[in-house]
Amino acid sequence: MSPPIAEIELDEQARRALIRDVLERIGDKWSVVVICQLGDGTRRFNELSRLSEPITKRMLSATLQGLERDGLVSRTVHATKPPRVDYALTPRGASLLQIVRDLAGWAEENAAGIVEARASFDAK
Amino acid sequence: MSPPIAEIELDEQARRALIRDVLERIGDKWSVVVICQLGDGTRRFNELSRLSEPITKRMLSATLQGLERDGLVSRTVHATKPPRVDYALTPRGASLLQIVRDLAGWAEENAAGIVEARASFDAK
DNA sequence: CAGAATCCGGGTGGATACTG
DNA sequence: CAGTATCCACCCGGATTCTG
Numbered sequence: 001m002s003p004p005i006a007e008i009e010l011d012e013q014a015r016r017a018l019i020r021d022v023l024e025r026i027g028d029k030w031s032v033v034v035i036c037q038l039g040d041g042t043r044r045f046n047e048l049s050r051l052s053e054p055i056t057k058r059m060l061s062a063t064l065q066g067l068e069r070d071g072l073v074s075r076t077v078h079a080t081k082p083p084r085v086d087y088a089l090t091p092r093g094a095s096l097l098q099i100v101r102d103l104a105g106w107a108e109e110n111a112a113g114i115v116e117a118r119a120s121f122d123a124k
Numbered sequence: 125m126s127p128p129i130a131e132i133e134l135d136e137q138a139r140r141a142l143i144r145d146v147l148e149r150i151g152d153k154w155s156v157v158v159i160c161q162l163g164d165g166t167r168r169f170n171e172l173s174r175l176s177e178p179i180t181k182r183m184l185s186a187t188l189q190g191l192e193r194d195g196l197v198s199r200t201v202h203a204t205k206p207p208r209v210d211y212a213l214t215p216r217g218a219s220l221l222q223i224v225r226d227l228a229g230w231a232e233e234n235a236a237g238i239v240e241a242r243a244s245f246d247a248k
Numbered sequence: 249c250a251g252a253a254t255c256c257g258g259g260t261g262g263a264t265a266c267t268g
Numbered sequence: 269c270a271g272t273a274t275c276c277a278c279c280c281g282g283a284t285t286c287t288g
Contacts, residue, residue: 012177013177013178015232016157018231018232018235018239019228019231019232019235020153020156020157021235022231022234022235022238023156023227023228023231024153026151026227027150027151027152027153028151028280028281029144029148029151029280029281030281032144032147033140033144044249044250045249045250045251046249046250049250053136053137054137056281056282056283057250057251057252058251058252058253058281058282058283058284059280059281059282060251061250061251061252062280062281068245069241069242069245069246070238070241070242071237071238071240071241071242071245077250081249082249082250083249083250083251083288084249084250085249085250085251092234092237092238092241095230095234096230096234099223099226099227099230102223102226103147103150103223103227104143104147106219106220106223107142107143107146107147108139108142108143110146110216110219110220111142111143111145111146113195113216114146114194114195114216115142116195117193117194117195117216118193118194118195121192121193121195122193152260152261153260153261154261168269168270169269169270169271170269170270173270180261180262180263181270181271181272182261182262182263182264182271182272182273183260183261183262184271185270185271185272186260186261201270205269206269206270207268207269207270207271208269208270209269209270209271
């Protein structure tokens, strides 16, 4: 017995809602940049701050917390003086790295064409 | 002669700004869903509307216009009665399809783990 | 060094109603 | 069928200031 149409569609919607929910994390303004930077290895807070310019500390902090909450990034505090905090990709974060790099690569390759397409579209 | 540091960093920032600018289109709420649907072939407006539930017509229209502006989707109007409009991926849109599918696949595979990670993170 | 707290303007996107 | 128009609540993200 197959479930009624309505039920299938509800499941489909719930599934897509979940996917969109997950993708919204990497859809925000800075996650892709930070993930790419961490793809090269462990980094400290101010190091990431410089590498990800012109991000602000507030947004870097928020981005890292979001990524940590989703289990994509690990945060390690060293009780030294001055304090030192290391960020790195978790295995799950690393599993996303290649896709994110592909995305960034695609964006770079197509940037010029897209800028041109926008200009031509806006001309009408 | 290599350019001064400041100049290199400005170029790097400009390059990243461009990439982020391009990625913001697919970072919005509905583009990934719509691109995935169009990945299966040409679709009409109301067809996309149903397939992408619970999107509203307003957001579907806005999403399609954004994708068309960037040259990722083509729009073809048939002067029939009632009117009929076909949407399809352009070659550039198709070049993005595999990455978007990878992204959606990753999101689906990791959704459960991420929900769990969030719950455990929020417990603190 | 590594953040947190506060303020706030602009834009995203939902609901609803209307149109050719 | 394929949209547009209007209104508006929400929240993202920048600037600034403060802290252990």
